[in-house]
Each structure stands twice: as C-alpha cells, then as structure tokens.
Amino acid sequence: MSAILQNCLNGLSIGSIYALIAIGYTMVYGILRLINFAHGDIFMMAGYFMIICMTDCLIPWYISIVLVIAATVLLGVLTEKIAYKPLREAPRMSIMISAIGVSYLLQNLATYLFSALPKAYPSIDFLNKTIKIGNISTSLVTFITPILTVLIVVFLVFLINKTKVGMAMRAVSRDFETSQLMGIKINNVISITFVIGCALAAIGSILYFTPRPSVTPLSGSLPGLKCFVAAVFGGIGSIPGALVGGFLIGVSETFIKAGAYSEFSDAVTFVILIIVLLFKPTGLFGEKTTEKV
Amino acid sequence: MSNKNILEIRNLTVSFGGIEAVKGISMDIPAGEIVTLIGANGAGKSTILRTIAGIVKPQEAEITFEGEPINGLSPDKIVSKGITLVPEGRRIFGNLTVLENLKIGAYLRKDNIEADIEHVYSLFPRLKERSWQMAGTLSGGEQQMLAVGRALMGKPKLIMMDEPSLGLAPLVVKDIFDIIKTVHKEGITVLLNEQNANMALKVADRAYVIETGNIIMSGTGAEIAADDSIKEAYLGKAKH
Numbered sequence: 001m002s003a004i005l006q007n008c009l010n011g012l013s014i015g016s017i018y019a020l021i022a023i024g025y026t027m028v029y030g031i032l033r034l035i036n037f038a039h040g041d042i043f044m045m046a047g048y049f050m051i052i053c054m055t056d057c058l059i060p061w062y063i064s065i066v067l068v069i070a071a072t073v074l075l076g077v078l079t080e081k082i083a084y085k086p087l088r089e090a091p092r093m094s095i096m097i098s099a100i101g102v103s104y105l106l107q108n109l110a111t112y113l114f115s116a117l118p119k120a121y122p123s124i125d126f127l128n129k130t131i132k133i134g135n136i137s138t139s140l141v142t143f144i145t146p147i148l149t150v151l152i153v154v155f156l157v158f159l160i161n162k163t164k165v166g167m168a169m170r171a172v173s174r175d176f177e178t179s180q181l182m183g184i185k186i187n188n189v190i191s192i193t194f195v196i197g198c199a200l201a202a203i204g205s206i207l208y209f210t211p212r213p214s215v216t217p218l219s220g221s222l223p224g225l226k227c228f229v230a231a232v233f234g235g236i237g238s239i240p241g242a243l244v245g246g247f248l249i250g251v252s253e254t255f256i257k258a259g260a261y262s263e264f265s266d267a268v269t270f271v272i273l274i275i276v277l278l279f280k281p282t283g284l285f286g287e288k289t290t291e292k293v
Numbered sequence: 294m295s296n297k298n299i300l301e302i303r304n305l306t307v308s309f310g311g312i313e314a315v316k317g318i319s320m321d322i323p324a325g326e327i328v329t330l331i332g333a334n335g336a337g338k339s340t341i342l343r344t345i346a347g348i349v350k351p352q353e354a355e356i357t358f359e360g361e362p363i364n365g366l367s368p369d370k371i372v373s374k375g376i377t378l379v380p381e382g383r384r385i386f387g388n389l390t391v392l393e394n395l396k397i398g399a400y401l402r403k404d405n406i407e408a409d410i411e412h413v414y415s416l417f418p419r420l421k422e423r424s425w426q427m428a429g430t431l432s433g434g435e436q437q438m439l440a441v442g443r444a445l446m447g448k449p450k451l452i453m454m455d456e457p458s459l460g461l462a463p464l465v466v467k468d469i470f471d472i473i474k475t476v477h478k479e480g481i482t483v484l485l486n487e488q489n490a491n492m493a494l495k496v497a498d499r500a501y502v503i504e505t506g507n508i509i510m511s512g513t514g515a516e517i518a519a520d521d522s523i524k525e526a527y528l529g530k531a532k533h
C-alpha cells in the first residue's frame with residue numbers, strides 16, 4: 001500500500017515537471033501555431049545556467065534560482081526575436097524548420113561550451129532534505145513540486161481568463177491582424193508568452209535536475225519530447241490539458257519503472273501518443289479546430 | 294483645406310509582389326461626413342482602408358490625419374490617433390465573450406469604459422442580452438453589430454467600415470445603415486466600403502468610384518447615383 005502511495009507521489013512529482021515544460025509548448029503553440037522544438041533544449045540550458053551560478057560562481061541557491069530564471073527567459077525571448085519573428089509571414093513549415101535548427105544549435109552550443117561529458121548538477125541541500133509523511137519518506141523537492149505546479153497553473157488560468165493581458169493573448173491567438181486593429185502590439189504579446197514558457201522551463205529544470213546527478217547537452221531531448229506528448233495528450237493549446245497530460249505520463253511512467261518492465265517506461269509515453277492521435281487527435285481539452293482561418 | 298478634411302491621401306500606391314493594386318490615388322475625407330468607396334471586386338477598396346489602418350505598407354503615400362502625417366506608423370499608433378477599421382468579414386474574436394470583444398475594442402484606453410459599454414448596448418440591445426455568450430456563437434448580423442460596437446469602444450474620430458452589409462439579410466442591412474447614420478450623428482467621420490452601392494450612395498455625402506486601383510469618378514452621393522454609367526455598372530439599372 002505504501003509503495004503504491006510512494007509511486008503515486010513520485011509520479012505526480014515528475015509529472016508536474018513535465019506539465020511545467022508542456023505549458024511552454026502549449027502556450028507557444030496556442031499563439032504562434034508553432035511546435036517549438038527548441039523548448040527542451042532551453043530547459044537543458046537552464047540546467048547549465050544553474051551549474052554556472054552555483055558551482056562556478058558560488059552564488060547561494062536562492063539567488064541562483066532567480067538568475068537562472070532570468071537567463072533562461074532572456075535566452076528564450078532572444079531565440080524568438082532572432083529565429084521566429086522574421087518568419088511571421090512565412091509558411092508555417094519554415095518556422096518549424098527554424099525551431100529544429102535552434103534545437104540543434106543549442107545542443108551544439110552546449111557541447112562546445114561545456115563539453116559532451118556530464119557535468120555535475122549542484123545540490124540544493126534545502127530541496128534535497130528528506131521528509132516523512134505518514135510512512136512515506138521522500139525529499140522535499142518531490143513533495144513541493146506538485147503543489148507548486150498546481151499553484152502556477154491556477155495562476156496562469158486566472159491570468160489568461162481574467163486579466164487584460166490574458167485577453168490580449170487570447171485575441172492574438174485567434175487573429176493577428178484584427179488584434180493589431182485593436183491597437184494590440186502582437187510582438188509584445190508573443191514575447192510575454194515566451195517569457196512565461198521559459199520561466200516555467202527554468203523552474204521545471206531546477207526541480208528536475210535537483211534529484212539527478214548531472215546535465216549533458218542532450219539532457220533536454222527526451223524530457224522535451226515527453227512534455228510535447230503531454231501537451232498533445234491534454235490538447236495542445238490548453239493549459240489545464242498540459243497539467244493533466246503531464247500527470248498522466250509521469251504517473252504511468254513511474255508505475256512501469258517500479259514494475260517488471262522498467263526498460264519500457266519511455267516507450268509507454270509514445271504508445272500513449274499514438275493512441276491519443278488515433279482516437280482523439282485534438283487531445284483531452286483541445287480546441288475542435290486548431291487550424292487558423 | 295486641411296482644417297476641413299480630417300483625412301487627406303495623396304499618391305497612394307500599393308503593390309503586392311510587383312503588381313500594383315492601388316495606383317497613386319488621392320482623396321479627401323471631410324470631417325463629419327460619410328464618404329463611400331464603391332467599385333467592383335478586386336478594385337482595391339479594402340487595400341486602401343487597410344493601408345490607412347497601417348496593416349498594409351504602401352509603396353508610396355502621403356496620408357495626413359488632422360494635419361499630421363501618419364503613413365508608416367504602426368497600427369497601434371494609428372488606432373491611438375483615433376482611426377479604427379471594422380474589417381471585411383467582421384472578424385470578431387469568436388473565442389472571447391461579447392463583453393470581452395467590446396472591452397478589447399477599448400484596449401488602448403486608460404479611462405473608464407463602463408459608460409461606453411452601456412452606450413454600445415443601447416445601440417445594440419441584442420448584444421446586451423448576449424453579453425456572456427461566446428462571440429463565435431452569434432449570428433452573422435449580431436457579429437456585424439459586435440464588430441461595429443467593438444470599433445466604437447475605441448472612441449474613434451474616423452471609423453472605416455469594410456463591407457458591413459456583406460452576407461446579411463435586407464432587414465439587417467437596413468439596421469446596419471441606421472447604425473451608420475447614428476454613428477455619423479454622434480460626430481464621427483465615416484469611410485465606408487460597400488458593395489451595396491444603392492444604400493451607400495443614399496447615405497453618403499461624398500463618393501469615390503474605384504476601378505482597378507484608380508479613382509474614375511468622384512462627387513456627392515446624389516451626383517454619382519444619377520450618373521448613367523454608374524447606374525448601369527453598380528446600381529443594377531439599365532441605361533435608358
């Protein structure tokens with residue numbers, strides 16, 4: 001019984017991290033109709049930023065977290081301005097290809113700067129503290145991750161549905177040109193979307209790498225792909241969908257790892273993707289028509 | 294002349310991929326009047342309005358609004374000067390509620406907009422009943438009302454409407470034209486693109502006839518409506 005609870009908690013925890021990253025995919029898709037293939041690599045870069053801050057510069061963890069979020073946001077916004085903005089009028093395929101290019105660029109940049117060998121991720125003692133709830137013992141990071149994620153999702157849903165900037169985001173996601181006619185600066189709204197997505201990727205990165213030993217230039221690929229699956233599963237464009245998708249993938253993967261088939265845990269993610277695409281291509285909470293008119 | 298004309302356009306040329314859609318036209322929009330552009334499909338009417346709104350970048354133009362040059366400004370700057378466009382095909386935000394569509398029309402305003410929302414609801418009572426409905430579920434006529442209401446929320450000095458009666462039943466078309474007259478009575482200058490030349494020429498103080506990117510005729514609404522060639526080409530009446 002307690003093993004099941006333990007797995008549930010672990011699953012929810014990793015699932016929350018997937019959800020945080022999936023939100024970045026889903027929000028960017030919602031506004032640009034772009035699958036940002038570079039998002040997983042932004043997540044990976046956030047891992048290296050933490051190493052630079054804490055290991056190389058010996059900055060305390062609480063300041064490092066702020067710096068890492070800021071640097072990741074800057075990287076994401078720059079990527080958008082350089083690689084996506086000039087392609088605003090181009091066919092959608094061009095901007096997708098540009099995103100794939102950015103993905104490889106970041107991986108190779110990381111290899112060049114930090115080498116392909118794993119670099120040890122600094123330990124944040126505060127987050128790694130062991131706590132006991134009933135007869136489950138776990139690290140603090142595993143416990144606070146789902147709570148933090150749900151709070152972030154509630155905040156985002158409020159932001160998008162109840163504030164002026166959220167209204168502008170919904171308008172821009174529907175119709176660029178008419179949004180401009182309302183006086184909305186669409187480039188600012190798109191930047192805000194990248195700021196949010198990358199800040200969440202940075203937070204996700206800290207939560208993901210803290211219980212793990214190291215970062216490599218390819219550390220972002222598989223999590224990135226899984227989070228993209230989570231976004232598709234929940235219905236790409238939907239933030240609550242990303243949360244549910246992330247939870248589902250995290251929990252099922254954890255249970256399979258705990259059982260006899262641990263080597264299949266990654267494959268399950270993609271089986272889920274195929275099943276979703278076959279039976280409900282728009283995902284759980286997806287819009288009926290994703291095509292822009 | 295510039296204190297009488299709210300908008301002056303000189304030598305407006307617009308090309309798409311080397312093909313000139315608007316070929317160096319000039320026109321004046323006197324303050325407080327209703328001016329209409331009529332012309333066949335593809336004549337360049339929408340392109341003219343979209344260029345004034347800053348959505349399309351002209352190859353060459355001198356556009357002055359209230360004596361200030363506005364060509365080359367971004368759409369948000371142009372909106373903030375008091376020019377708004379009700380686009381062709383309504384283009385309401387279907388994923389926003391009716392009320393949110395009105396609020397987004399006032400996006401650049403910092404003052405209180407409650408009174409203006411009530412004003413728009415008094416012009417279009419049907420919108421008030423549907424305030425919380427998703428705008429995408431409105432009928433075509435209601436969507437057009439919403440598109441006009443949304444534009445009014447920005448408190449424009451000049452409102453441009455691109456084919457507001459397109460695809461609407463005759464009774465609704467009459468409603469829309471009544472609204473155009475009401476808007477005009479409130480002191481807003483109206484620049485109207487209309488396929489329905491009959492109705493447009495009746496309300497217009499002045500009309501420009503556009504053919505393949507050129508102005509081929511201009512005059513008061515009544516003068517244009519009385520012209521034989523116009524009658525034949527645009528009003529569906531045989532000569533003799």
Ligand SMILES: Nc1ncnc2c1ncn2[C@@H]1O[C@H](COP(=O)(O)OP(=O)(O)OP(=O)(O)O)[C@@H](O)[C@H]1O
Binds near residue numbers: 335341
């Ligand atoms: N974005 C664009 N790219 C290429 N060509 C365009 C574009 N917009 C307009 N055109 C061309 O410019 C010409 C004028 O188009 P415009 O939409 O202004 O006509 P219109 O007078 O509004 O016609 P209608 O009555 O059918 O709405 C057309 O030949 C059209 O194909």
Ligand SMILES: [Mg+2]
Binds near residue numbers: 339340381455
């Ligand atoms: Mg047109």
